[in-house]
Amino acid sequence: MSFAVIQTGGKQYKVAVGDEIAVEKIKGEYKVGDKVTIESVVMKDDGTATVLGAPYIQGATVEATITESAKLDKVMIVRYRAKSRYHKRNGHRQPYMSLKIDAIK
Secondary structure: OOEEEEEEOOEEEEEOOOOEEEEEOOOOOOOOOOEEEEOOEEEEEOOOOEEEOOOOOOOOOEEEEEEEEEEOOOEEEEEEEOOOOEEEEEEEOOEEEEEEEEEEO
């Protein structure tokens, strides 16, 4: 079974054809159904040979289709200092995309 390790959003993901992964939102004007080509392939294994990049493999790409684009649940950030009447509360929702892996080249 062939697989690849890609890097996007500062994180690395092990992917194979047919997998669906959730990654941080990719910069650009993308919609659901658009094709995305990821060129930052760190490692590739086709079942017979394993190729490692330094840091990336030249010419290797992973093609994916965007299946969902949304935001994660809200995370609350609270800052508090005792005995000084200081407290702040802030929320954050991280945007993400779900990708379905179509091909590893």
